[in-house]
Amino acid sequence: xxxxxxxxxxxxxxxxxxxxxxxxxxxxxxxxxxxxxxxxxxxxxxxxxxxxxxxxxxxxxxxxxxxxxxxxxxxxxxxxxxxxxxxxxxxxxxxxxxxxxxxxxxxxxxxxxxxxxxxxxxxxxxxxxxxxxxxxxxxxxxxxxxxxxxxxxxxxxxxxxxxxxxxxxxxxxxxxxxxxxxxxxxxxxxxxxxxxxxxxxxxxxxxxxxxxxxxxxxxxxxxxxxxxxxxxxxxxxxxxxxxxxxxxxxxxxxxxxxxxxxxxxxxxxxxxxxxxxxxxxxxxxxxxxxxxxxxxxxxxxxxxxxxxxxxxxxxxxxxxxxxxxxxxxxxxxxxxxxxxxxxxxxxxxxxxxxxxxxxxxxxxxxxxxxxxxxxxxxxxxxxxxxxxxxxxxxxxxxxxxxxxxxxxxxxxxxxxxxxxxxxxxxxxxxxxxxxxxxxxxxxxxxxxx
Ligand code: SF4
Numbered sequence: 001x002x003x004x005x006x007x008x009x010x011x012x013x014x015x016x017x018x019x020x021x022x023x024x025x026x027x028x029x030x031x032x033x034x035x036x037x038x039x040x041x042x043x044x045x046x047x048x049x050x051x052x053x054x055x056x057x058x059x060x061x062x063x064x065x066x067x068x069x070x071x072x073x074x075x076x077x078x079x080x081x082x083x084x085x086x087x088x089x090x091x092x093x094x095x096x097x098x099x100x101x102x103x104x105x106x107x108x109x110x111x112x113x114x115x116x117x118x119x120x121x122x123x124x125x126x127x128x129x130x131x132x133x134x135x136x137x138x139x140x141x142x143x144x145x146x147x148x149x150x151x152x153x154x155x156x157x158x159x160x161x162x163x164x165x166x167x168x169x170x171x172x173x174x175x176x177x178x179x180x181x182x183x184x185x186x187x188x189x190x191x192x193x194x195x196x197x198x199x200x201x202x203x204x205x206x207x208x209x210x211x212x213x214x215x216x217x218x219x220x221x222x223x224x225x226x227x228x229x230x231x232x233x234x235x236x237x238x239x240x241x242x243x244x245x246x247x248x249x250x251x252x253x254x255x256x257x258x259x260x261x262x263x264x265x266x267x268x269x270x271x272x273x274x275x276x277x278x279x280x281x282x283x284x285x286x287x288x289x290x291x292x293x294x295x296x297x298x299x300x301x302x303x304x305x306x307x308x309x310x311x312x313x314x315x316x317x318x319x320x321x322x323x324x325x326x327x328x329x330x331x332x333x334x335x336x337x338x339x340x341x342x343x344x345x346x347x348x349x350x351x352x353x354x355x356x357x358x359x360x361x362x363x364x365x366x367x368x369x370x371x372x373x374x375x376x377x378x379x380x381x382x383x384x385x386x387x388x389x390x391x392x393x394x395x396x397x398x399x400x401x402x403x404x405x406x407x408x409x410x411x412x413x414x415x416x417x418x419x420x421x422x423x424x425x426x427x428x429x430x431x432x433x434x435x436x437x438x439x440x441x442x443x444x445x446x447x448x449x
Pocket of ligand 1: 056057059060061064065066068109110111144167
């Protein structure tokens, strides 16, 4: 099976957005960004999500592929970053209709749990002053478990956080040491028990497979321990070795790196182990408790996905994002801030535009975007006559994969991925993408497996 699947291991976007983020056009002006934000108020979904990017980490993990940087040595610089972020909120929040309900606030990074919590509290207070939070609103934070002890977790709960994701990455202390990552302060089971006592839900653990020096036996032990700890969700990410982009990864080349064949073996075995332990495989790389909202959404064909991960429409609306590199994901467009936090601060302080990209989405692109998202999340797709017309040759390319046993054609308008097809769902999605030739350029996107 591994050799069969590797036939489809081609370069493709992860399709977290459509068009993919690295094909977004340059932003024209602040007025353009203001117009698309204001116009989004009458579009769907009506509920509002906020994303705040906190790019700082206490320590740099050698494997990291995120937009992250070390916490500034001087408190002044941290204060400057947050002042810039507060100024961005003051400028842009009035563009969003305050009668729209807030159903989600997400803090990502970097390590949002590494900064003094007073900054996070001020962000939440600014939102609460202006908007009404829905009773089921999800307030989520990505945490590095090496920084979370009981008092700090209690503090987050008191501030209103109710969803948490822990970057465990691997349970093996030697692997963690090799890749420059500190282990969890609390034993993981204890961390989960405490999180539940404090009413956190949708508790997620991140694991990475294919890390340098990760042996097969040690990795499967990590999988076993993660399953035993039984969080609500486990995200199993593939390590992408791209030292020409992420220079720190060069230091990892002294350790053995698994081949694509071995990596796929790791993933397939872990997938079996999680399924045997009672988890449902959701999306490309998530394993969820059957009672978790993501498993339920999958069974109902209502799973969605955005830059923050898999989601449901009950919590995730149009996403308005703040901070360096943050991407707003609206029904009509995407807009993205400049990556480097120092430049973001300087631009904000000089009252200049911080947005570097703004991609307005055409009628046709919306149809393609929604089709790709639905197929990738729910592993099936039913289109209307008009949608089929817009998808054009892409729909025909997709149907042709029935010969490869990657999908079943239910009718001229409906397909469903097979078990094999779900393992290469990015390859299936890529068929619907008219930019396919461009996106396949070597080195622009990672491999689909
Ligand atoms: S803590 Fe997370 S974001 Fe920061 S360097 Fe490590 S992996 Fe990257």
